[in-house]
Amino acid sequence: MSVLTLEGVSKRIGKRWIVEDLNMTVEDGEVYGFLGPNGAGKTTTIRMIVGLARPTRGQIRLLGQDVWRDRRQAMSALGTIVENPEVYSYLTGRQNLLHYARLAGLGDAPKRIDEVAEMVRLKDRLDEKVRRYSLGMRQRLGVAQALLARPRLLVLDEPTNGLDPAGMREFRELMRALAKQGTSVFVSSHLLSEIQMMCDRVAILKGGRVVGEHTVADLTQAATGRVRLQVGDVVAATGVLAAAGWSDVKTEGQTLIVEAEQSDVPRLVRALVAGGVDLYAVEPQRESLEQAFLELTEAQGVESMADNRSVRGGEQGA
Amino acid sequence: MRELVRVCLNEWMKLVRRRRLWVASLLGVAMVGLFAYATYHNYQMQQKYNSLAAWRQQLVVDKQRLADLRRQQQHPAKSHAEPGAPDVAQQMQEVQDSIRQLQKQIAEATKSDAQWRQEQAKSVRAEQKSLAQLQAQTAPASGLPAAQHQSDTAQTRLALLSDTYRLTHNVRPLPSGSQDPYTMVMEFTQFSASVFLPLLAVILTADFVSGESTSGTIKLLLVRPVPRWKVLLGKWLVACLATALLTAGLLAVVWLIGCLQYGMHGARQPQVVGLTYQFKHFIASDGSSTDVVIPLLTHAHVLPMWVYLLASAGLEVVAMMVVATIAFLCSTLFKSAMASTAAALGAVVIGFVVTQFLQGSRVVPVLFPTHMNLAANWTGQTAQNLGLTVSLGTGLCTLAVWGVLSLVGAFVYFMRKDVLNA
Ligand SMILES: Nc1ncnc2c1ncn2[C@@H]1O[C@H](COP(=O)(O)OP(=O)(O)OP(=O)(O)O)[C@@H](O)[C@H]1O
Ligand SMILES: [Mg+2]
Numbered sequence: 048m049s050v051l052t053l054e055g056v057s058k059r060i061g062k063r064w065i066v067e068d069l070n071m072t073v074e075d076g077e078v079y080g081f082l083g084p085n086g087a088g089k090t091t092t093i094r095m096i097v098g099l100a101r102p103t104r105g106q107i108r109l110l111g112q113d114v115w116r117d118r119r120q121a122m123s124a125l126g127t128i129v130e131n132p133e134v135y136s137y138l139t140g141r142q143n144l145l146h147y148a149r150l151a152g153l154g155d156a157p158k159r160i161d162e163v164a165e166m167v168r169l170k171d172r173l174d175e176k177v178r179r180y181s182l183g184m185r186q187r188l189g190v191a192q193a194l195l196a197r198p199r200l201l202v203l204d205e206p207t208n209g210l211d212p213a214g215m216r217e218f219r220e221l222m223r224a225l226a227k228q229g230t231s232v233f234v235s236s237h238l239l240s241e242i243q244m245m246c247d248r249v250a251i252l253k254g255g256r257v258v259g260e261h262t263v264a265d266l267t268q269a270a271t272g273r274v275r276l277q278v279g280d281v282v283a284a285t286g287v288l289a290a291a292g293w294s295d296v297k298t299e300g301q302t303l304i305v306e307a308e309q310s311d312v313p314r315l316v317r318a319l320v321a322g323g324v325d326l327y328a329v330e331p332q333r334e335s336l337e338q339a340f341l342e343l344t345e346a347q348g349v350e351s352m353a354d355n356r357s358v359r360g361g362e363q364g365a
Numbered sequence: 366m367r368e369l370v371r372v373c374l375n376e377w378m379k380l381v382r383r384r385r386l387w388v389a390s391l392l393g394v395a396m397v398g399l400f401a402y403a404t405y406h407n408y409q410m411q412q413k414y415n416s417l418a419a420w421r422q423q424l425v426v427d428k429q430r431l432a433d434l435r436r437q438q439q440h441p442a443k444s445h446a447e448p449g450a451p452d453v454a455q456q457m458q459e460v461q462d463s464i465r466q467l468q469k470q471i472a473e474a475t476k477s478d479a480q481w482r483q484e485q486a487k488s489v490r491a492e493q494k495s496l497a498q499l500q501a502q503t504a505p506a507s508g509l510p511a512a513q514h515q516s517d518t519a520q521t522r523l524a525l526l527s528d529t530y531r532l533t534h535n536v537r538p539l540p541s542g543s544q545d546p547y548t549m550v551m552e553f554t555q556f557s558a559s560v561f562l563p564l565l566a567v568i569l570t571a572d573f574v575s576g577e578s579t580s581g582t583i584k585l586l587l588v589r590p591v592p593r594w595k596v597l598l599g600k601w602l603v604a605c606l607a608t609a610l611l612t613a614g615l616l617a618v619v620w621l622i623g624c625l626q627y628g629m630h631g632a633r634q635p636q637v638v639g640l641t642y643q644f645k646h647f648i649a650s651d652g653s654s655t656d657v658v659i660p661l662l663t664h665a666h667v668l669p670m671w672v673y674l675l676a677s678a679g680l681e682v683v684a685m686m687v688v689a690t691i692a693f694l695c696s697t698l699f700k701s702a703m704a705s706t707a708a709a710l711g712a713v714v715i716g717f718v719v720t721q722f723l724q725g726s727r728v729v730p731v732l733f734p735t736h737m738n739l740a741a742n743w744t745g746q747t748a749q750n751l752g753l754t755v756s757l758g759t760g761l762c763t764l765a766v767w768g769v770l771s772l773v774g775a776f777v778y779f780m781r782k783d784v785l786n787a
Contacts, residue, residue: 060785091785094783094784094785097584097588098587098588099584099587099588099783099784099785100783100784100785101783118590118592119590119592120590122588122589122590123590125588127588129584129588130581130584131581133580133581133582133584133585134582135379135580135582136580137379137382137383137384138378138379138382142378142382145378146375146378146379147585147589149371149372149374149375150371150372150375150585150586150589150590150591151589151590152368152371152590152591192585
C-alpha cells in the first residue's frame with residue numbers, strides 16, 4: 048500500500064492558484080524527493096499534506112486515511128518539520144520533546160525521548176534551555192521531534208538547512224537507515240546534491256505543477272552524447288580531432304569535451320594515439336541532477352534567471 | 366478526556382516558564398503593596414483625628430479653651446482681641462457645641478453591649494413605626510407623589526434590613542476610624558476591577574495563541590493527532606485557570622495583609638445584597654425637574670461580610686475570566702502577539718472610557734466593562750453610579766453573552782483557518 052497519495056490536489060490563495068493538480072504517491076520505505084525552485088509551491092504542498100492548510104481541490108491520503116476527515120489516524124502515522132524546526136526556546140530540549148510526546152499520546156515517553164535524543168546526538172545537551180542551542184542543534188531537535196512517535200512517513204521541508212557537512216551526512220545516513228526499516232520519507236529541498244544522494248525518486252515542481260517524476264538513477268545515468276578527454280597537449284589534440292572530423296570541441300583546462308556517441312569512442316582514441324597526443328583519461332559525460340533539473344524547469348520556458356541563480360547558489364552554499 | 370488533560374499539562378508547563386506570568390504577578394503584587402501602604406496611611410490619619418483617643422485628647426483641649434474664654438469674659442479689660450474677631454460669647458458657644466459633640470461620640474463608642482442593644486432596639490422600633498405609618502397612608506395614585514411615597518417606604522425598609530440584622534445577630538458597628546481586612550478587600554476590588562485587574566488578565570492571556578503563531582510553534586501543535594478544537598480548548602482552560610488564580614490570589618493577599626495589620630474583626634458586619642434601584646424623572650409644569658430613586662427590594666437580603674466577600678471574589682474571578690476570553694479571541698484572530706495584546710488592551714481601556722462617557726445611556730449596560738465589578742452590581746452600587754436599573758443578573762447575563770460569543774468566535778475561526786505563514 049502506498050503511504051502517501053495526492054490526487055488532483057490544487058490550492059488557491061486569493062485569486063492565485065499556488066499549486067495545481069498534483070498527483071504523487073510515496074511507497075513504503077521510499078525516500079521521495081520534492082524538488083523545485085524558490086516559490087514553486089513546495090512548502091504550500093507540504094502544509095497541505097500535514098494538515099495545516101486545506102486543499103481547495105483534490106484529496107490527500109496518509110495510509111489510506113484522508114488528512115482532513117480521518118485526521119487522528121492519518122496524523123498518528125506522521126512526523127514532520129515544516130520550514131524551520133520551531134521549538135519553544137524557553138523550554139529545555141527534553142521539555143520540548145515531552146510536549147510533543149504528550150500531544151502524540153505516547154505511552155513510554157521518557158524512554159522514547161532518550162532514544163531519539165541518542166539518534167540525533169543531542170543527548171548531553173538535552174536538559175539545557177533551547178535558547179542556548181545552535182541552529183544545527185535546533186535542527187536536530189526538530190528531527191528528534193519528528194521521529195518521536197515512530198512515524199510511518201516523515202515529511203520534511205528543507206531539513207538540512209543549517210547543518211554542517213558532517214551533520215548533513217549523518218542526517219542522510221539516518222534517513223537511509225529509517226527507510227531501510229520501512230519508514231517512508233518525503234523530503235523537499237533545493238539542494239540538488241542532497242536529493243541526489245538521498246532519494247530514490249524525485250518529483251520536480253515548477254510554478255505549482257509537477258513537470259517530471261523520475262527515479263534519481265534514470266535522471267543521472269542518462270548519457271549525454273559527450274565525452275571528456277584529459278590530454279597532455281590541448282592544442283595538438285584539438286588539431287588531431289579537427290582533422291579526424293570532430294570539430295565541436297570545448298576546452299576546460301587540460302580537459303576536452305567532445306560531442307561524440309558512445310560507439311565512436313574507440314575510433315576517437317585511436318586517432319589521438321596515432322596523432323601522438325598523450326591521453327590520461329577518457330570518460331562519458333553523465334548528466335548531473337542539476338542539469339536535468341535546469342533542463343526540466345527551463346523547458347517550460349518561463350523560468351527566470353533569478354530563480355536559476357538562486358538554485359545554483361543554494362548548492363554552492365552547501 | 367486524558368488527551369485534554371495532556372494538552373492542559375503542556376499549556377501549563379509553557380505558561381509557568383514564560384515571562385508574561387511573572388510580569389503580571391509582579392505588577393499585581395506591586396499594586397497590592399501600594400494599595401496596602403495607602404490604606405495604612407489613611408488609617409493613621411484617621412487614628413490621629415478620628416478615634417476615641419483623638420476625641421479624648423480634643424476634649425481636653427476644648428475644655429482648656431473654654432476655661433480660657435471664661436476667664437476672658439470675666440476680665441474683658443485684659444482681652445486684646447483684634448477688631449473683627451468673633452466675640453467671646455460666640456466662640457464659647459462653638460466650643461461648647463464641639464464639646465457636646467465629642468462627649469456624645471465618646472459615649473457612643475464606650476457604651477456597654479447591653480446599652481447598645483437597648484438603643485438599637487429602640488431605633489428599630491422607631492423605623493418600624495414610621496414604616497407602618499407610611500403603609501397606613503393611602504398611597505397617591507400616580508405621578509411624583511406616588512413615586513416619592515414608594516421611595517420613602519423602600520428606603521425605610523432598607524434601613525430596617527440591616528438594623529434588624531445587627532440586633533438579631535448582635536453585631537455592633539465598628540468604631541469609626543477603624544480599618545478591617547474585609548473593608549480593605551472591598552475597596553481594593555472597587556478601585557482595581559475596572560482597569561487594573563482586566564489589564565493583568567489581558568497581559569496574561571492575550572498571546573496564548575498568537576504567541577505560538579509568532580514563534581511558528583503553532584505548526585507543531587496542529588500536526589499531531591489531537592484535534593484542533595481540543596488544542597484550543599486546552600489553551601482556553603489554562604488561560605482561564607491562570608486568570609482565576611491570579612485574581613483570587615491577589616484578593617487573598619490583600620485580605621492577609623489586612624488581617625496582619627488590623628486583626629480579623631469585621632467578618633460579621635451586615636451587607637445588603639440583591640439590591641438595585643429604579644430611577645424616575647419628573648418634570649413639573651414650571652419646568653423644574655425632580656429625580657426620585659426607588660430601591661427595589663424584591664431580592665434584597667443581608668449577608669455577613671465574610672460570606673459577601675467570598676461570593677464577590679468569586680464574581681470578580683468570573684468577570685476576569687470573561688476578560689481573559691475576550692483577550693483569547695484577540696489572540697486567535699491576530700497572528701502577531703503584539704497586535705493581539707494591543708487589541709485586547711484597547712478593548713478594555715476604550716471600553717472603560719466609553720462607559721465613563723456614555724453614563725446614563727441605554728448602551729452602557731450591554732458593554733462588558735460596565736460589569737467588571739459584579740459585587741457592586743449585587744449591592745446596587747453600579748445601578749446608583751449609572752442611574753440605570755442594573756442588577757447582578759444583568760451583569761452576569763451581559764458577561765455570559767460576551768464570553769460565549771468570544772469563545773464561539775475563537776473556535777469557529779481557529780477550526781477553519783489555514784496555517785500558511787506562521
Ligand atoms: N499566505 C500566502 N498568501 C499568498 N501567497 C502565498 C502565501 N504563501 C505562499 N504564497 C505564494 O505561493 C507560492 C509558493 O510558495 P511556497 O512557500 O510554497 O514556495 P516554496 O516552493 O516552498 O519556495 P522556497 O523554495 O523558497 O521555500 C509563492 O509564489 C508564494 O508567494
Ligand atoms: Mg519553502
